[in-house]
Amino acid sequence: xxxxxxxxxxxxxxxxxxxxxxxxxxxxxxxxxxxxxxxxxxxxxxxxxxxxxxxxxxxxxxxxxxxxxxxxxxxxxxxxxxxxxxxxxxxxxxxxxxxxxxxxxxxxxxxxxxxxxxxxxxxxxxxxxxxxxxxxxxxxxxxxxxxxxxxxxxxxxxxxxxxxxxxxxxxxxxxxxxxxxxxxxxxxxxxxxxxxxxxxxxxxxxxxxxxxxxxxxxxxxxxxxxxxxxxxxxxxxxxxxxxxxxxxxxxxxxxxxxxxxxxxxxxxxxxxxxxxxxxxxxxxxxxxxxxxxxxxxxxxxxxxxxxxx
Amino acid sequence: xxxxxxxxxxxxxxxxxxxxxxxxxxxxxxxxxxxxxxxxxxxxxxxxxxxxxxxxxxxxxxxxxxxxxxxxxxxxxxxxxxxxxxxxxxxxxxxxxxxxxxxxxxxxxxxxxxxxxxxxxxxxxxxxxxxxxxxxxxxxxxxxxxxxxxxxxxxxxxxxxxxxxxxxxxxxxxxxxxxxxxxxxxxxxxxxxxxxxxxxxxxxxxxxxxxxxxxxxxxxxxxxxxxxxxxxxxxxxxxxxxxxxxxxxxxxxxxxxxx
Numbered sequence: 001x002x003x004x005x006x007x008x009x010x011x012x013x014x015x016x017x018x019x020x021x022x023x024x025x026x027x028x029x030x031x032x033x034x035x036x037x038x039x040x041x042x043x044x045x046x047x048x049x050x051x052x053x054x055x056x057x058x059x060x061x062x063x064x065x066x067x068x069x070x071x072x073x074x075x076x077x078x079x080x081x082x083x084x085x086x087x088x089x090x091x092x093x094x095x096x097x098x099x100x101x102x103x104x105x106x107x108x109x110x111x112x113x114x115x116x117x118x119x120x121x122x123x124x125x126x127x128x129x130x131x132x133x134x135x136x137x138x139x140x141x142x143x144x145x146x147x148x149x150x151x152x153x154x155x156x157x158x159x160x161x162x163x164x165x166x167x168x169x170x171x172x173x174x175x176x177x178x179x180x181x182x183x184x185x186x187x188x189x190x191x192x193x194x195x196x197x198x199x200x201x202x203x204x205x206x207x208x209x210x211x212x213x214x215x216x217x218x219x220x221x222x223x224x225x226x227x228x229x230x231x232x233x234x235x236x237x238x239x240x241x242x243x244x245x246x247x248x249x250x251x252x253x254x255x256x257x258x259x260x261x262x263x264x265x266x267x268x269x270x271x272x273x274x275x276x277x278x279x280x281x282x283x284x285x286x287x288x289x290x291x292x293x294x295x296x297x298x299x300x301x302x303x304x305x306x307x308x309x
Numbered sequence: 310x311x312x313x314x315x316x317x318x319x320x321x322x323x324x325x326x327x328x329x330x331x332x333x334x335x336x337x338x339x340x341x342x343x344x345x346x347x348x349x350x351x352x353x354x355x356x357x358x359x360x361x362x363x364x365x366x367x368x369x370x371x372x373x374x375x376x377x378x379x380x381x382x383x384x385x386x387x388x389x390x391x392x393x394x395x396x397x398x399x400x401x402x403x404x405x406x407x408x409x410x411x412x413x414x415x416x417x418x419x420x421x422x423x424x425x426x427x428x429x430x431x432x433x434x435x436x437x438x439x440x441x442x443x444x445x446x447x448x449x450x451x452x453x454x455x456x457x458x459x460x461x462x463x464x465x466x467x468x469x470x471x472x473x474x475x476x477x478x479x480x481x482x483x484x485x486x487x488x489x490x491x492x493x494x495x496x497x498x499x500x501x502x503x504x505x506x507x508x509x510x511x512x513x514x515x516x517x518x519x520x521x522x523x524x525x526x527x528x529x530x531x532x533x534x535x536x537x538x539x540x541x542x543x544x545x546x547x548x549x550x551x552x553x554x555x556x557x558x559x560x561x562x563x564x565x566x567x568x
Contacts, residue, residue, distance in 0.1 A: 106373055175412040179474070181371060183425035183481060184402035193424065194414060307415045308463050 042286060049280025057280060061231040062262065066273035071281050073230045074262035077146070078215055078288070080234060080251060081258055084150020085157065085214050090207055093158050094196075097165025097203075102191055121159035128156045129223025137224050144225040146234060147252040152220050157210030164206020168199035173309050201303040208296035212289045218260040228265040230257045259285045316343035317384070319485060319515040320365070324379035325391075327360055327369070334360045336539045337379075342485070344384075347507060347516040349530035349547065351523060353562065357539040358519045359409075362487050365390060365517065366404045367397035383485075402429070405478030406487040410494045411470035413462035413477075418445075418454050421462045421473055425481040440480055447513075448476030449506050468499025475506065479514075486510065488518040492525065504529050523563060527551050535559040 004012070060070025104110045132152035142148040172195060180190040234254035235246035259281060266278040320342040327335035334357050342348055350358040360369075367390065369375040381390040383403070390400050413421050422441045423431075431437055441458070445451040450472040454465070462473055471491060478486055488507070492500040507516060507529045520526050526533050526547065533550040535543045535558070543550060543559045554560045 173412075175408055175410060176414060178368060178371065179408065179412040179414065179477075180424070182366060182368070182401055182406040182408075183428060183477065184398050185424075185428045186398060189428050193427075198415065306461060309412070309415065 042283065045279045045283040045286065049276055049278075049283055051276055052280035057277075058284075062229050062257075062265075066269075066271060066277055069266075069274070069277055071259065071262055071284065073233060074257050074259045074281065075284065075288075076233055077226075077230075077256035078258045078285075080146050081149045081153065081221075081256065082211055082215055084146060084252060085153040086207065086211060088151055088154035089157050089161055089210065092154070093161025093207075093210075094165050094203055096158075097162045097169065098191060098195065100162070101166050101169040102187060102195060117159050117162055121163065124219075125156055125217055126219040126223060128152055129220030131155070132220060133224050143253065144227070144255055145253045146256045148224050149221050149226060149256065149258070150252075152224055153214040153217060156217065156220065157214050160210040160213065161203070161206050164209070165199065165203050168202025168206070169195055171202065172198050176309060198307050201300045201307070204303070205296045205300050208292050208299075212292045215258075215288060215292070216260055216285065218264055221258055221261060222264075226261050227255050227257050228261055230255060259288070316346055318342070319344040319384055320390075321382045321384075322361075322379070323382060325361075325364065325381060326378035327357075327364060328376040328378075329360075330374040334539050335364070338541045340534055340541055340544050342515060342517055343532060344515055345511055345513070346531040347511050347518060347529055348532040348534065349526035350517065350519045350534050350536060351521075351526050351562070352536035352542075354521075356536045358536050359489055360539075361536065362489055362517060362519050365485065365487055366401045366406050367391070368406070370397045402481065403483060404485045404487060405481065405483030407471070407474050407478055407489065407491045409490040411467055411474050413465070413470050413473050415461065415463050417459045418462045418465070418473060419458040422477050422480050425477060429481065444476040444480035445473075447479040447510070448472045449502065449509070450476060466499070468495050468502060471495060471499065471503060472506065475503075475510075479510075483514060485515045485517065488516065488520075490519050490521055493521060500525075523551075535562060537562070 056068075057070045058075065059072055060068060061072050062074075063069040100110065100114070104113075129152060132148060132155070136142045136148040136151050137144060142151075176194055176198070177190060180194050181187075185193070234251035234256060235241050237246055237248045237250070239246055241250075263278050263281045263285065266274040266281065318341055322338045322340045322342075325335055325338040326333065338361060350362060352358050363369055364377060365381060369377070377391045379391070382388070383390050388395060390404075414424065416424075419441055422444050423437050426437055426440055431440070442451065442455075445454060450469060453469060454473075462470065465473060471494075475486075475491075492503050495503065504525060507518065510516060511531075518526075518530065530547045532545065533547045534541055535550065535554075535556070537558055543554060543556045545555075550559065551563060554563060
């Protein structure tokens with residue numbers, strides 16, 4: 001082949017540049033499409049629900065009259081269920097992920113476990129609901145309580161936490177592990193002083209993404225029988241209730257509702273006024289999820305600043 | 310006079326074989342390591358020198374499928390470092406290691422050095438402070454970091470990081486210090502500092518150093534071993550290996566005809 005002339009080189013570059021720009025345009029279009037959809041969704045809820053963004057909406061219980069109905073029991077329920085979920089799922093998920101990465105020998109059994117954890121993440125959430133109905137609600141007798149709901153959602157997000165823990169641990173270079181072991185540390189000391197602290201940003205991100213998924217789940221919560229209309233809050237520890245002083249953990253056995261169920265309930269009402277409530281509550285739920293993600297991003301940024309190799 | 314010339318044994322490999330799974334990486338190695346001397350391991354890439362070095366502190370135990378045969382005797386107590394009855398953690402408590410790439414933990418300078426002591430259960434603040442200072446002086450980095458002990462170690466320069474890693478290994482008073490190509494990621498000035506340090510350190514600790522750099526081996530070591538394809542080809546005093554090698558393959562490597 002003869003060497004190209006300057007003229008030819010320029011033509012080749014021009015052809016390449018054209019494809020370059022074409023892809024750039026396609027990429028911007030795809031990105032814009034995704035952004036427009038989410039912005040439109042949020043804007044729609046804000047516009048529709050704007051009449052309800054008052055303090056009363058947050059402090060009122062559900063009501064038969066749309067204008068007086070609020071989401072107090074729903075957001076309190078959601079927060080408490082998330083608390084139980086986090087308390088159950090985080091230690092289990094992190095310990096399981098740490099064990100699989102740092103302790104478990106590589107053999108067919110761990111391979112089977114590994115594949116199944118990935119599979120678990122793909123199980124439809126309603127199936128978790130059925131499982132929880134049988135085990136937590138009836139077998140363990142937890143009833144239709146915050147505890148049952150929290151544990152159900154914990155099962156649901158456990159694979160997410162395990163997988164993100166493992167990925168965070170895998171991102172730590174082998175030389176750090178070797179550096180720790182080389183001074184005579186045990187595996188646990190290596191995990192305790194190095195692996196866990198350095199993987200914490202990744203683990204936290206996974207936990208928050210998991211919780212953000214859990215807070216929007218409706219199907220499994222309906223399956224275990226959350227109430228759709230509830231006009232009281234779970235008992236605050238050490239306060240007087242009708243039947244005596246509430247214990248520290250009495251609230252976990254309380255009936256409850258959560259945000260998505262409240263929204264679902266309102267959208268299924270015939271009175272169109274309730275749709276305003278649904279839109280407003282939808283926006284609040286969205287805001288909860290987005291602020292959880294914001295916290296995740298902030299924590300990751302802040303913690304990663306000091307971790308480099 | 311003769312007595313003083315014969316150094317004491319610190320360790321000795323006896324019929325050492327090593328396998329990565331099925332692949333045999335070390336073939337029947339026999340070699341003495343003399344007390345308070347620097348022994349250099351040289352040879353072309355893939356010859357097994359790092360594999361050999363990492364057998365001393367049982368680093369291979371961290372990964373599945375690795376197998377040792379034979380012995381590495383460690384003196385004065387004549388322990389077989391490779392025995393399944395000997396806990397690798399015990400071995401690593403007695404034998405320190407400095408890696409190819411500086412690997413400080415993303416913690417403060419102080420915590421990096423104190424880590425080995427904490428692992429040994431030392432909690433006394435005064436004792437930790439003293440030991441950390443001693444170790445940093447031993448690593449010839451005290452003057453550079455004494456005013457910022459509580460800053461991140463990862464912000465130091467590469468050469469400083471490597472000296473910090475040496476200090477980290479020194480903090481726990483190892484009997485043998487393993488260096489795995491400690492200067493391969495450093496510039497010539499930082500390399501010079503490390504070499505000077507090795508020279509200083511052999512007064513108190515036995516050193517085994519893997520190096521790609523033959524000038525480095527000639528400069529810092531008292532004894533040199535040439536390895537090729539998993540075998541120990543030649544071992545002897547450094548002067549002798551470099552001036553009058555007895556094996557043709559050693560000579561080829563040293564004169565640059567191979568490797």
